[in-house]
Amino acid sequence: MTNAPATERLLLPREDADPVIADVLLGVADALAERAGRVVLAVRPLGGGPLAPQHWPRFVRALAGRGARRRRQAAEAALRGYRFVTPVLVTDVLDRLDLPGIVREVIAEIDLPEIIRTSTGSIASESVRDIRIRLVAADDAVSRGFGGRRNTVARGHDR
Amino acid sequence: MTGEREAHEQSWLSGLPEEARAFQGRRAGVVSRVVAAIVDALVVVLLLGMLYLAFAALGFLIDPAGFAFPAPDREGLVLTWFVLAVIYLSVCWAGTARTVGDQLLGLRVLGARGFRLRWGGACVRALACVLFPWGLLWILAGRERRSLQDVVLRTVVIYDWGPRLPRTSPAIREAQSAGERKAHGDKEEGEDS
Numbered sequence: 001m002t003n004a005p006a007t008e009r010l011l012l013p014r015e016d017a018d019p020v021i022a023d024v025l026l027g028v029a030d031a032l033a034e035r036a037g038r039v040v041l042a043v044r045p046l047g048g049g050p051l052a053p054q055h056w057p058r059f060v061r062a063l064a065g066r067g068a069r070r071r072r073q074a075a076e077a078a079l080r081g082y083r084f085v086t087p088v089l090v091t092d093v094l095d096r097l098d099l100p101g102i103v104r105e106v107i108a109e110i111d112l113p114e115i116i117r118t119s120t121g122s123i124a125s126e127s128v129r130d131i132r133i134r135l136v137a138a139d140d141a142v143s144r145g146f147g148g149r150r151n152t153v154a155r156g157h158d159r
Numbered sequence: 160m161t162g163e164r165e166a167h168e169q170s171w172l173s174g175l176p177e178e179a180r181a182f183q184g185r186r187a188g189v190v191s192r193v194v195a196a197i198v199d200a201l202v203v204v205l206l207l208g209m210l211y212l213a214f215a216a217l218g219f220l221i222d223p224a225g226f227a228f229p230a231p232d233r234e235g236l237v238l239t240w241f242v243l244a245v246i247y248l249s250v251c252w253a254g255t256a257r258t259v260g261d262q263l264l265g266l267r268v269l270g271a272r273g274f275r276l277r278w279g280g281a282c283v284r285a286l287a288c289v290l291f292p293w294g295l296l297w298i299l300a301g302r303e304r305r306s307l308q309d310v311v312l313r314t315v316v317i318y319d320w321g322p323r324l325p326r327t328s329p330a331i332r333e334a335q336s337a338g339e340r341k342a343h344g345d346k347e348e349g350e351d352s
Contacts, residue, residue: 133178
């Protein structure tokens with residue numbers, strides 16, 4: 001972990017690492033959340049009974065309706081904002097990316113001769129190539145074995 | 160030398176692997192050719208099996224009620240195998256200058272000038288190879304890696320990993336790359352047709 005990036009060291013500290021100030025705040029928040037959870041658990045049974053919406057007084061229900069309308073408006077505004085911002089953001093990101101450069105780099109990485117070789121089909125796979133080379137070596141070995149140095153470089157025609 | 164560079168580019172474009180360029184066009188040795196011959200023999204056995212199944216299917220279509228698998232005698236089978244082998248070898252050599260075995264091992268069968276065999280030559284060579292396969296062993300005895308059939312019929316078998324049959328003969332290509340454009344180059348050009 002010694003050569004891990006700084007963010008990783010901060011977010012994923014080792015067990016024996018020294019605590020930081022933020023850990024104190026996190027501890028306080030954790031304790032409070034636990035308490036609040038207990039309170040919620042204690043109060044929850046009331047939700048179905050005396051605290052159910054049909055038992056609310058008229059003015060509370062009016063307030064709740066107002067709040068719900070406001071919530072829907074806020075959600076719609078947020079959604080509109082999201083739909084407006086996203087294309088702008090994506091367009092901006094795409095503008096900043098050097099797509100032609102990336103494509104050129106990828107094409108440079110692709111082994112074009114190998115693809116030609118495989119797509120012509122009749123030039124064979126790695127294993128067949130291996131067998132052929134071994135047999136060529138065997139041919140030469142047998143030629144040497146039978147009568148010393150033969151004319152192994154004879155070309156494919158008569159002069 | 161531009162000729163060399165052109166040759167290199169051509170081999171690059173044909174997808175010829177680096178390791179094959181060293182022996183491309185050289186005469187093939189006995190091991191490769193024996194293995195190719197064995198592969199071809201097996202291919203002919205496969206063809207024979209397919210022919211048998213075709214005959215059985217034909218028999219079934221003609222008389223489904225009284226159908227029984229045909230039971231050919233051994234002599235008939237061997238004779239059919241020989242005939243099939245001659246047809247197969249002639250068609251392959253006159254067509255693409257290589258059989259399935261040659262294709263597998265990257266070999267090509269060419270005439271003395273380096274061109275593909277004609278139908279007559281291919282048939283005679285096929286007959287000679289099927290009737291006297293031991294002629295292959297002559298490669299060990301001769302000086303130029305030629306089987307007995309090659310010596311008699313003036314043919315050669317070369318290493319050729321290229322997928323396609325070249326348009327010109329190796330002799331012409333060599334002469335061109337060496338810059339030796341003499342009168343005999345034109346004479347060989349006429350052999351192509």
